[in-house]
Amino acid sequence: MEIQQGYPDFHALPTYGAVHGIAVMGLVHRAMADFLPNFQGHNHVHGENFLELKKAYPIPNGREEIKLETTAKVVDIVDRRSGVLVFVDIETVEEGTIDVLCVNQWGGFVMKVPTAGANTTPIQRGPRTTLYPTLTRAPDKITAHKTSPEQAALYRAASGYLNPLHIDPETAKAAGFPAPILTGTCPLGMGVRHVVDAFAGGDGRRFKSVKCRLSKPIYGALGQVVRTEMWREEGGRRILYRQVVRNGEREKIVIGMAAVDLWEEGGAVKP
Template sequence: MAPTTIDLEAIKEVTWSITTTYTVSQMISYNLALGASGTALDLVYEGHPNFHALPTYGAVHGIAIMGLIHRAMFDFLPNFKGHNHVHGEHYLEAKRLFRIPQGADEVKLKTTAKVVDIVDRKTAVLVHVDIETMEEQSGEVVCLNEWVGFVLRTPPEGSNKKQLQRGARTTLYPTPNRAPDKTTSHRTSPEQAALYRAASGDLNPLHIDPETAKAAGFPAPILTGTCTLGIGVRHVVDAFADGDAKIFKSVKCRLSQPLHASLSEEVRTEMWKEGSRVLFRMVVDGDSGVWKVVISQGCVELKVDDGARL
């Protein structure tokens, strides 16, 4: 029977787990899907001594377990409808880079998730899901995600009236009132959307099929939010860390509007350096020359001294 109120304390006691693997081919496909150059051998050639996945690859394993939690929402959210659930905010912290040990074909991972907060937003609720991914064999934590789902038309009774503040996981930064320190552009394509689906395992037809997108109210298929996030983080790391992914620590942002890859939209990442943080937003030239904000209030934390690479 569907619930009529939110029993937050009971929901916070539930955990979900899933086992996944990643391979050389998946890492290469992921890097290319975020716009990596085919000549960047550390990202596309497994024989390179520094071969690795871009740091936001950890979000892919968040996608895998969010499928389980999405289905479980029918059991713990009143009036839940699958199409009312959208990815609203994201936090990702990289403990180390994703690599393939020499001689191995794949690496097995265990990902565990739990709901840590549900917040009343009057017309919706925010569901905060804490996700931890570790190597199955060693038990070493590879990355942490916090996936924030924006769920429309859910009666908020039983949810928190105010969001619990948990440091970098919940902190959103306003856009600075000055010109960006650096700006980078990227043009999407239908091929990018298709490649990201294959690399991430997120086979939702919303990201490829025009009829599905139209039925959902979009003019064209939308790019997966974690792909847009990955593009933005790649821009920041390239701009302020010379492409050195080891310097990336974490990212937090709000996913404001989707990109339409099949429309070949040009997205611009605007970046402001403030100490070890790079604040950023991603915008697209919309109708009548008005910029549409795709990702807002973003912050990438770098493992560098203040101003080291600005």
């Protein structure tokens, strides 16, 4: 069945909450030269992400409009030998209220900057910094998605995070990549959708949070196929997952140490 925007249950995917984080990170990205020596914009890539919805969806489902306000704060800078990992807390509220709709934590890896003064290990901050081990048994579910060059451009345009690394081949080469890379939130959205489809019957209202590490780039321009491997933890409402791409005979993990937490069935806040 084709669902039009006027359909009563039309809604954004639950990872739309990450868009607010991407948008404000455009401002943080432009300010990084103020506190990171030798900062070059094309050397900043998405390294980790945490997203939690305080309500089932961070925006209404099209039947009304609200204004949102998103703020960002740098909370940690960690030594990664060849650069630093910058953690940014991001909070989105309904404008004029303290009604929190969603929170993000963005971990941005900035290559080729001095690491003097950075922390040697991340400050532990609960679910925002927790990374999950991949289980050794066979996955409970596997889903695949073929990427395309348009995906990076669409995510870039929707969020306002206009880093040319995601669309310009020359910028990608300057950063050491053979082609433009997908924004990290693009495979993040793929993974969450695969989990929700596989373990929540496609009901996005059951999505509560996601945490993942973006380990390797994905090249949408090359049409890479991303495979999401998923494991249900005992208890049923936490799904561990990783995402893998194949290059010839070799495979590489592009998103790992990841988990999606679901609300219990029927327990989500309704949009």
